[in-house]
Amino acid sequence: MEVSYNVRYLKSNFSNKVLMDKEGEIVIYGKGFRLKGKGAQDKGELINFSDIKEFYFKDDKILFITFNKEKYSIFESGTLFDQMLIDVYKARNEFLMDALFMKGGKLRAEYEGDYQKLSKFAKLISKGPAKLRLYERSLIVVPETSDAFSVHYDFVNYHEFDEMDYNLKIVMDDGTTMFFSKLGNDFEFFQEKMNELLGGMYETLINDVLKKAFPEFHATTLLKLGYKTKGGKAVSLKDLQKIDKDLAVAVDKFIFEDEKFVENIKPLRELATEHEIFYGIARDDAVKESFIRWAMFAVPSKNIVAFSILPRWKEGGNKDKNQQYEMYFFKIIMEQGNPAEKTEDKVREVDEALVTLNFTKDPCYKDKRELRHSPYQYAIRKLPFLRILRKSYVGKISTSDKNEWKLQLEEIFKNAMLQSV
Secondary structure (H helix, E strand, O other), X not given: OOEEEEEEEEEEOOOOOEEEEEEEEEEEOOOEEEXXXXXXXXXXXXXXXXXXXXXXEEOOEEEEEEOOOOEEEEEOOHHHHHHHHHHXXXXXXXXXXXXXXXXXXXXXXXXXXXXXXXXXXXXXXXXXXXXXXXXXXXXXXXXXXXXXXEEEHHHEXXXXXXXXXXXXXXXXXXXXXEEEEOOHHHHHHHHHHHHHHXXXXXXXXXXXXXXXXXXXXXXXXXXXXXXXXXXXXXXXXHXXXXXXXXXXXXXXXXXXXXXXXXXXXXXXXOOOOOOOEEEEEEEOOOOOOEEEEEEEEEEHHHOEEXXXXXXXXXXXXXXXXXXXXXXXXXXXXXXXXXXXXXXXXXXXXXXXXXXXXXXXXXXXXXXXXXXXXXXXXXXXXHOHHHHHHHHOEEEEEOOOOHXXXXXXXXXXXXXXXXXXX
């Protein structure tokens, strides 16, 4: 894609001092655009979408601010403003879908309809016409003149098709609610494809993972487990016990098969209740016939949530002996308040970060300078749950020595402690 429009543009600094005022053109590319003044000698400025922190439009102007705090205003495009805006957003949204890891698997279908997105407090966030792209593990909403966003199936708490009003209601784990409507004659096809994709997740998880890891349990029991741990999401020990007490024991043994690691984490585990110990299991797409296993502990009394991604498990019990046991620690809240009241939110942050980024740990804690040339550079700046998680990082423990593990744990608790007023 490469199109251009005649425009005038201003560049200013954070103090609103005008640094540049030119008439010229905007040339739109796949990953950004170039602003050029008149004349063959003017090479212009290339603005990558990855450099843009804020992007919006008002009246007949496109405005944006870069991460370097430079401000730009693009205007005087005449009657072509609306089409220019559509073309800019079309390119930007393609970039966002990749940079923010919205695509889950292969594209399976695309429809056109209306959407409405509400916060958990029922406040309108956005609405309007959009393309609805159905991938194997996510629905991407692509409006014409606003940012695309994804609906990750693993975090859908509830969905219902209303065949009287021809719409779909989706409620996410965080309370966000969305409505999709005005699909016209495509409504039944949309309904069929959505149900197929949502159902296919369970079938894959149960057949490819859970039946192999826990062959002794009935399919009905594994179906309940699959619903709780879809996509590798964490399920609490208490919820496992509600499903089946023997299953809870089996999952615990499956996750913690290394006795030395179990002994090391004992001081941490003893501080957590059955509601605060979590397990996750997912198919490992990187290595055939292997599974990802991870565990999480929430300890509100110490203002801590910690997780560890364990060595991959292969059918037959083979594990990767080269992988080191590491545990990462994050504050539940940063300043004031009761950690117990925010523990659920912090657990969800870890869940979303790991599942969305396919259990890659680096973006959860590494300094942004270390990730400068990684595919996660934009995600760590723009994904809200990842930004909050990174800010709350306290440290990690990777030693295999029991006494050293305990000493480092005590130091982490000290660093995570809330300051008294």
